[in-house]
Amino acid sequence: MKKPYVLTLLFCLALTGFSQAQLPPIFERSRAQEAQKEATVRRFLSPVKILWQTGKIQNAERLLKVGNGQADLSGKDMCSLKSDANGKPGLLLDFGREMHGGLQIVTGQWKESKPITVRIRFGESASEAMADIEPKQNATNDHAIRDLTVQVPWLGKLEIGNTGFRFVRIDLVDGNTELLLKELRAIFVFRDIPYLGSFRSSDELLNKIWATGAYTVHLNMQDYLWDGIKRDRLVWVGDMHPEVATINAVFGYNEVVPKSLDLARDITPLPGWMNGISTYSMWWILIQKDWYQQNGNLDYLKQQKDYLVKLVDLLTQKIDEKNREKLDGTRFLDWPSSENPKGIHAGLQSMLVLSLNAAGELSRILNDPATAKKCADAVARLRQYVPDPNGSKQGAALLALAGLVPAEKANKDVLAVNGAHNFSTFYGYYMLQAQAKAGDYQGALANIRTFWGGMLDLGATTFWEDFNLDWVKNAGRIDELVAEGKKDIHGDCGAYCYVGFRHSLAHGWASGPTPWLTEHVLGIKVVEPGCKAIKIEPHLEDLTFAEGTFPTPYGSVNVKHTKLANGKIQTEVSGPKEVRIIR
Incomplete structure (x- = not known):
């Protein structure tokens, strides 16, 4: 059976005198082409904070509101960036978390219906989004373009970017111009898959570390399994x-x-x-x-x-x-x-x-x-x-x-x-x-x-990608502009192929604590191929409890360990009947 959209297309072509034999080649879908469907989805996120701004800007807080991605004729509640003889405006936005994707810019209608030129800089740190492409701190466009100048349409929408970022800086390039912005939204591109495994313990820091490792790898599960989403x-x-x-x-x-x-x-x-x-x-x-x-x-x-x-x-x-x-x-x-x-x-x-x-x-x-x-x-x-x-x-x-x-x-x-x-x-x-x-x-x-x-x-x-405890002394946070006298942990550190801002801040190889905590604290170890048998041997050490789940081909195994007053561990385990649990 032909797909509905093909039937509709053929009907339209018939009305205009085309036969099926004249169908444009673009609509011929082979099995190989079918296999090239995107594995990822797109979601849109509004920024959560304005970290910095300069020049004549009005109603910048409007950009923090949840948008719908649609330009409209109302002309209401716009953010205005105006350049004049005194300078050109710019904004630095924080989207709250690292992600993979790009930026959607929705504009209003300014006086003259022509495009306006802006500069966009993506950054994994606030300071990277503020940096120029120059050798001092090694900001680059390697692997993914993160610093680019583009034209945005009058009363329309532009989507740009394909990189790893948390921060975005936008600058008005044209002189004597007013740019009206309705929305600036991150385009979050990822595999929409469930987190079947989980980890929770009496230590909130360990819980956060487990989840951060999982999220880091999730971001890198794009068309293929990458090591970094920016570089x-x-x-x-x-x-x-x-x-x-x-x-x-x-x-x-x-x-x-x-x-x-x-x-x-x-x-x-x-x-x-x-x-x-x-x-x-x-x-x-x-x-x-x-x-x-x-x-x-x-x-x-x-x-x-x-x-x-x-x-x-x-x-x-x-x-x-x-x-x-x-x-x-x-x-x-x-x-x-x-x-x-x-x-x-x-x-x-x-x-x-x-x-x-x-x-x-x-x-x-x-x-x-x-x-x-x-x-x-x-x-x-x-x-x-x-x-x-x-x-x-x-x-x-x-x-x-x-x-x-x-x-x-x-x-x-x-x-x-x-x-x-x-x-x-x-x-x-x-x-x-x-x-x-x-x-x-x-x-x-x-x-x-x-x-x-x-x-x-x-x-x-x-x-x-790398971290060294020696870097920490007198270092500023990546989600703040670096204060005078502080070290820029991103721009001033790094080595080998990742000096300065070339350093990737979302690298899947750094996720080791996530499987380690599952294996050794939850104590879950696969001992027969296909998870046919799983051994449970927890090591709580200074934790009072730990619980979580582990995915198998047959469903999830659930464990909960509680340290009793006498120091012994009480364990509760459940799982699919196909999985033999060894304790």
């Missing part, structure tokens, strides 16, 4: 690992994960490394294992077999005669560890163990004993050599998780030293995992509160 709008496979852990804990199955994994595979013919980085190809294996464990989709796993076998062949060739890794490509763990080659070496040795162990497990599931044996033999060799992490918390965490060093030793000697100092947003997840393996749950909770809580203390509504 790094790309599929970085290593960065996906903590993001997928968060998706598993919060959203359950979502097609953005296999779609992104397949893209990385298809654009990376072997012997190339995904994103040019050897660890990222290894993270691809680890994500495949975690994804199968969560969803149990054997048909999807079978589609990876050919690539997996060849990738294992490549990885097993990267071990020298002394059983040390000799990986080529970019030797990278994360940016803060990039100046510690010994720490990187320790991490790469560990990553080979972790990824080949995972590949061996997947090979057994895929009924490929030859590849499973190749993995086991390689891991046995790698275990004969244990490198020194050289003080790197990244390297020490991976050594502990790979079982090359006892987790208790890695924690005592490296991870627990100076608390959350020298933590990183990406590898912080693995540092927390290693601390949990060492039994130091209280230390891990303290690091979550200090490190990720430190970003919230500075006004964050999403977690950042």
Whole structure:
């Protein structure tokens, strides 16, 4: 049956003498075109605050009212921006939270019916929205245009922008002009999916951290799974690992994960490394294992077999005669560890163990004993050599998780030293995992509160590409204009590829506390593929209660833990009949 709109179109064409054979090609919809439908929706949000204004502006508060996106002839209740010989006006608006999308501008009717030129600047911080494109603080238009000059129509509407932002500055560019604004609304673009997982405890800070990590990843679930919505709008496979852990804990199955994994595979013919980085190809294996464990989709796993076998062949060739890794490509763990080659070496040795162990497990599931044996033999060799992490918390965490060093030793000697100092947003997840393996749950909770809580203390509504506790001293908040004598935490900090305003303040790789709190505080761990069996082992430490939900292919598992007066934990669990609960 033809779709109604096609029938209507054909009827109209018939009245004008066209036959179906003359239908314009644009209306021929193939299956491939049908698959290109947008996965996201749009919602409109009005600003919540005017942070700054200059020049002749009247009725600016009108822009804070909820709008309808429609220009009209009433001419009532307009915001007026007027330029004259004394200068040109500008406004800085705060939309209340980081989001992905653009801006809708609805105008009124001014004296002469011609467009007016304005400059729009998007910012993840208030100071970024005030910045020029210049080298001093590194404001850029990389990956997404966030600073642009456009014409707005007389008595109409313009929609612009596709970036990550919370703040918008608008400036009138034309001289001797009056601009009448009815509305300035954020266009919020996101996947409209439910939060099936949840977390609530006696510590409101931990609750907020869990939710902020979930929201950060949600924003990055666009056409593909990105790492950042302003900059790094790309599929970085290593960065996906903590993001997928968060998706598993919060959203359950979502097609953005296999779609992104397949893209990385298809654009990376072997012997190339995904994103040019050897660890990222290894993270691809680890994500495949975690994804199968969560969803149990054997048909999807079978589609990876050919690539997996060849990738294992490549990885097993990267071990020298002394059983040390000799990986080529970019030797990278994360940016803060990039100046510690010994720490990187320790991490790469560990990553080979972790990824080949995972590949061996997947090979057994895929009924490929030859590849499973190749993995086991390689891991046995790698275990004969244990490198020194050289003080790197990244390297020490991976050594502990790979079982090359006892987790208790890695924690005592490296991870627990100076608390959350020298933590990183990406590898912080693995540092927390290693601390949990060492039994130091209280230390891990303290690091979550200090490190990720430190970003919230500075006004964050999403977690950042990087964060360093040394930046905090005398720093202003991102949701305020920086006071004289204060450090601009956004414009004055950052390193490597994210100096100053190029630094992304919504990076999915920073979401590690969300799955960590679900796994270790709620104590929910999948122990059979497809969530057929889940083990419950909570660690409340200084919390008096913790409760939440966890998505499975069959529905949500619900848990509630309460600490009794005698210190024992009372646990209530319920879930789908298909899921076996182990306590």
